[in-house]
Amino acid sequence: MKATNKIRMDQLVLNAVSYSWVTFVAVLCVLPFLLILSGSLTKESEIILEGFKLIPKQFSLEAYQFIFNYPQDILRAYGVTVSLTVLGTILSLFFISMSSYVIQRTDFKWRNAFSFFFYFTTLFSGGLVPFYILVVNYLKLKDTYWVLLLLPLINVFYILVMKSFMRSIPAAITESAKIDGAGDFTIFLRLILPLCKPALATIGLFVALNYWNDWFYSLLFISDQKLYALQYYLYKVIGNVDALKIVAEKTGNQVPDLPGEGIKMALTMVVTGPIIFLYPFVQRYFVKGLTIGAVKG
Amino acid sequence: MKTPFIHDLIRYKTLLLMLLPALLFVLLFQYTPMLGLVLAFKEYTYAKGIIGSDWVGINNFKFFFISGNAWMVTRNTVLYNAAFIAINLVLQVGVAIMLSEIRSRWFKKVSQSLMFLPFFISWVVVGTIAYNLLNYEHGTVNSLFRAAGIDPVNFYGTPGVWPFLLVFFNAWKAVGYGAVFYLAAITSIDQEMFEAAETDGANVFQRIWYITLPSLKPTMMILTLLAVGQIFRGDFGLFFNLVGGNGLLFNATDVIDTFVYRSLVENNEIGMSAAIDFFQSVLCLVTILIVNGIVRRTDKDSALF
Incomplete structure (x- = not known):
């Protein structure tokens, strides 16, 4: 009894180490975002003179003002990304869950063959070059909205995760509905899909994040400015801030001196803002998804 | 007379149709590029395409390995x-x-x-x-x-x-x-x-x-x-x-x-x-x-x- 009340040395050491190390790592994880935020709010002349720092001396909104004075590009990029994310996530969830349902049906004779067909692609892939040539030269999808919607659509890994989730739904549901004369697609749509809501939410968030954060397919296949998605737009501006000025001038605006460094930081905030605000509310679904995925299907 | 395979196709037609979108997607974007790896042994030209391009043996590999990269x-x-x-x-x-x-x-x-x-x-x-x-x-x-x-x-x-x-x-x-x-x-x-x-x-x-x-x-x-x-x-x-x-x-x-x-x-x-x-x-x-x-x-x- 007494031992539990006494302050134990080993526990004390562990606590000290745990609290300080975890604090250190956690601060390190957020600090860069604070630096970006403060950089976006610093007067350009101060950045040029003294560099980025955590607490600016001269607070200024000039970078945001510039971005929102010429908002055509950023709004269009937002439009591209938001529409891709919404449309892509809905379609992706539909196709993923539909195929997962089929390959986990125990009365489907070829379920193992098809499962392997999907699984094999996680072991071996053709790599970038044939894929690139297929998309550009054969499917002629370069510089189309379709390429951005289509390529992240189906991730085999999510099919396998969904499949292992659906296994926990009693097969009797399908069987009794079949006896009542319901078709396979109706059973899937009316009975199975509503039971999959937790898994759909989790996988849907992963898919949505993939669409929101995609820049790779834009890098490979997009050169038309009208089709720039948010991340790729940011990538382009970081590479060449003056591009902003050129666009603004083309639209007939008199452009003042460009707060270039501030704009890079402000644009980063504009691009990541929605995620930083949303992620605290959705992260528990991600945690759930990761732990489902970790269980071998 | 129906063979067992045809019989199964008919029996599973709805399930197979449901599987079809994902199947085609994976076939097109994952399996087709695997076949495209033959490009490693060819000199690819746009006009001739992957199948028509000329075979060059292991020349492509030689180039990569000799360069030291x-x-x-x-x-x-x-x-x-x-x-x-x-x-x-x-x-x-x-x-x-x-x-x-x-x-x-x-x-x-x-x-x-x-x-x-x-x-x-x-x-x-x-x-x-x-x-x-x-x-x-x-x-x-x-x-x-x-x-x-x-x-x-x-x-x-x-x-x-x-x-x-x-x-x-x-x-x-x-x-x-x-x-x-x-x-x-x-x-x-x-x-x-x-x-x-x-x-x-x-x-x-x-x-x-x-x-x-x-x-x-x-x-x-x-x-x-x-x-x-x-x-x-x-x-x-x-x-x-x-x-x-x-x-x-x-x-x-x-x-x-x-x-x-x-x-x-x-x-x-x-x-x-x-x-x-x-x-x-x-x-x-x-x-x-x-x-x-x-x-x-x-x-x-x-x-x-």
Whole structure:
């Protein structure tokens, strides 16, 4: 009894180490975002003179003002990304869950063959070059909205995760509905899909994040400015801030001196803002998804 | 008269139709490129297409290996991935154990959320973060150096610092995400074991060493094996967004994936980049088969297939 009340040395050491190390790592994880935020709010002349720092001396909104004075590009990029994310996530969830349902049906004779067909692609892939040539030269999808919607659509890994989730739904549901004369697609749509809501939410968030954060397919296949998605737009501006000025001038605006460094930081905030605000509310679904995925299907 | 196969086709027609979109997608975007790997042995011209282009034997491979780049990018890829695997393992397991020992629920929740933030951010944004920190003229690190009277460092012109920086950013992005797996495994440990250890007079470090760590072994094995299976694949997002086209750094930072990208998209050397692709895909497959074979022998339950 007494031992539990006494302050134990080993526990004390562990606590000290745990609290300080975890604090250190956690601060390190957020600090860069604070630096970006403060950089976006610093007067350009101060950045040029003294560099980025955590607490600016001269607070200024000039970078945001510039971005929102010429908002055509950023709004269009937002439009591209938001529409891709919404449309892509809905379609992706539909196709993923539909195929997962089929390959986990125990009365489907070829379920193992098809499962392997999907699984094999996680072991071996053709790599970038044939894929690139297929998309550009054969499917002629370069510089189309379709390429951005289509390529992240189906991730085999999510099919396998969904499949292992659906296994926990009693097969009797399908069987009794079949006896009542319901078709396979109706059973899937009316009975199975509503039971999959937790898994759909989790996988849907992963898919949505993939669409929101995609820049790779834009890098490979997009050169038309009208089709720039948010991340790729940011990538382009970081590479060449003056591009902003050129666009603004083309639209007939008199452009003042460009707060270039501030704009890079402000644009980063504009691009990541929605995620930083949303992620605290959705992260528990991600945690759930990761732990489902970790269980071998 | 119907053969059994036709009979099955009719019986399963709805299920097969439901499977069709995903099937076609995977067939088109995953399996067709596998056949396209024959490009490694051809001289591709747009007009003749993949099938019609002329065979050139192993010329494409010769070019890649003689140039000396083969050894450099393969070495970089493997060494970086090895460092990532080791450091991520230690860091993530460490953080997970510490989090599990922390009693304050509020502190646990907040710190875990903060550590999870980098996972949600694209590599492009990580690129701007690196720019903010490391830029020679205005970078935060260099402003601190100047303020402290230390000479500023031209990070983007100093290859030697990049192994450390890349390992840092990789660990930074993965720590919160990776710790989730281990934390889940710790929560599923039978609490009675800890209580029994307590009664037997074990101190906290003995408890961690003899109960927590051995219980985490299966999770560590699986995650490490999955990573080792990908040891010949460089993380394109990380290397491309942090280093980009900065040729000064390539010796220390170029991995197979960035090299293939540049050869293909910027230099249009399709034959050679297909050869590297082929080389990489085969190495990956062989690694996975070897790793899985070893695991099957020692611990059948941890094997991937």
